[in-house]
Amino acid sequence: MSTPTRRRLPDAPFLAAATGAGPGRRPVWFMRQAGRSLPEYRELRAGIGMLESCFDPELVCEITMQPVRRHGVDAAILFSDIVVPLKAAGIDLDIVPGVGPVIANPVRSVDDVRALPRLRREEVGAVTDGVRLLLDELGETPLIGFAGAPFTLASYLVEGGPSRHHERTKALMLGDPRTWHALLGVLTDITVEFLRAQITAGVDAVQLFDSWAGALSLAQYREFVLPHSERVFAEIGQAGVPRIHFGVGTGELLGVMGEAGADVVGVDWRVPLTAAARRVGPGKALQGNLDPAVLFAGSEVVDREIRRIAHEADEAITLGATGHIFNLGHGVLPDTDPGAITAAVELIHDLPTPL
Numbered sequence: 211m212s213t214p215t216r217r218r219l220p221d222a223p224f225l226a227a228a229t230g231a232g233p234g235r236r237p238v239w240f241m242r243q244a245g246r247s248l249p250e251y252r253e254l255r256a257g258i259g260m261l262e263s264c265f266d267p268e269l270v271c272e273i274t275m276q277p278v279r280r281h282g283v284d285a286a287i288l289f290s291d292i293v294v295p296l297k298a299a300g301i302d303l304d305i306v307p308g309v310g311p312v313i314a315n316p317v318r319s320v321d322d323v324r325a326l327p328r329l330r331r332e333e334v335g336a337v338t339d340g341v342r343l344l345l346d347e348l349g350e351t352p353l354i355g356f357a358g359a360p361f362t363l364a365s366y367l368v369e370g371g372p373s374r375h376h377e378r379t380k381a382l383m384l385g386d387p388r389t390w391h392a393l394l395g396v397l398t399d400i401t402v403e404f405l406r407a408q409i410t411a412g413v414d415a416v417q418l419f420d421s422w423a424g425a426l427s428l429a430q431y432r433e434f435v436l437p438h439s440e441r442v443f444a445e446i447g448q449a450g451v452p453r454i455h456f457g458v459g460t461g462e463l464l465g466v467m468g469e470a471g472a473d474v475v476g477v478d479w480r481v482p483l484t485a486a487a488r489r490v491g492p493g494k495a496l497q498g499n500l501d502p503a504v505l506f507a508g509s510e511v512v513d514r515e516i517r518r519i520a521h522e523a524d525e526a527i528t529l530g531a532t533g534h535i536f537n538l539g540h541g542v543l544p545d546t547d548p549g550a551i552t553a554a555v556e557l558i559h560d561l562p563t564p565l
């Protein structure tokens with residue numbers, strides 16, 4: 211990997227919290243902060259497909275900037291999707307509105323795995339061009355790059371689309387472990403290449419989304435997923451950018467997800483940050499964990515919940531967490547009032563910073 215010229219953003223609260231330095235204020239950003247909650251997003255995307263937008267550097271830049279301008283969040287997250295590197299590598303898939311990623315030819319046999327392509331760096335040139343445009347626009351605001359983790363990508367490829375129970379994925383994993391590990395090996399290679407491309411282009415941090423890992427037991431995660439996610443973090447480690455690891459419903463997995471090698475562990479709303487700090491153990495920062503539905507409950511409730519989380523975050527730090535990045539427990543829901551998001555950012559920034 212060629213050595214990227216890193217931006218130096220010593221005062222950025224998001225990077226300070228992620229690396230265990232004391233931030234000047236509590237940093238906050240929101241998963242899915244770009245997207246359908248914003249009228250300016252809906253206007254810009256009118257008549258343009260999701261994947262088409264992800265491969266248009268100007269659109270990637272503009273859509274990524276929209277929530278930064280509107281809400282004043284402490285980090286931008288690259289507008290893209292976890293299936294973008296799969297599409298770029300040549301896998302036939304689409305993102306269907308209201309459904310999610312749909313795969314034309316699901317991967318279910320050893321021959322299907324053997325036929326999978328690898329990702330070549332130039333195939334995500336539109337994404338890295340978008341990153342370069344963003345670095346000029348963002349000023350002092352850090353940019354988070356991301357990728358889907360091997361398990362969550364495998365779930366889409368094996369099921370053929372979104373799945374509630376992940377039954378075909380688990381059938382392959384438990385019934386044919388050799389093929390499973392071969393599949394996750396290929397997906398790990400693609401994920402590493404996609405993250406390295408973004409890091410080389412200059413992103414300031416990365417997040418690995420293992421959104422559906424919460425469907426697994428601890429034993430299943432350890433045997434069938436951990437070695438692969440561990441390799442992702444190890445192979446991007448030398449770049450020195452903070453690495454965040456996130457999944458939904460992963461309360462029982464927080465410790466082992468921390469073991470995979472990230473610097474920051476994302477927590478959904480089901481587990482208080484104090485319990486998360488105990489499960490993850492000392493030496494890592496935490497990110498989260500406001501329930502996205504709380505943003506529908508009115509300002510008094512939002513205010514109360516934000517103060518509770520800030521208090522729990524401070525306790526988590528006394529328990530050994532190295533920092534806290536405010537976020538939701540999962541993505542912004544499409545019908546969220548953008549005004550409620552801006553108000554949440556203002557409140558979080560007005561709270562006293564822990565010592």
Ligand code: CP3
Nearest residue numbers: 241242243244245289290291292307308309310419421541
């Ligand atoms: O957070 C951000 O603001 C950055 C953008 C982002 C998108 N997808 C844009 C998007 C990120 C980080 C993702 C990651 C992603 N994509 C994940 C992991 C995060 C998570 O939510 O757990 C997953 C599981 C996907 C797969 C995916 N792509 C789903 C489930 C959907 C929603 C389908 C729908 O229409 O309800 C998508 C499409 C998608 N990705 C949209 C956006 C803004 C909506 C498409 C649209 O606006 O038409």
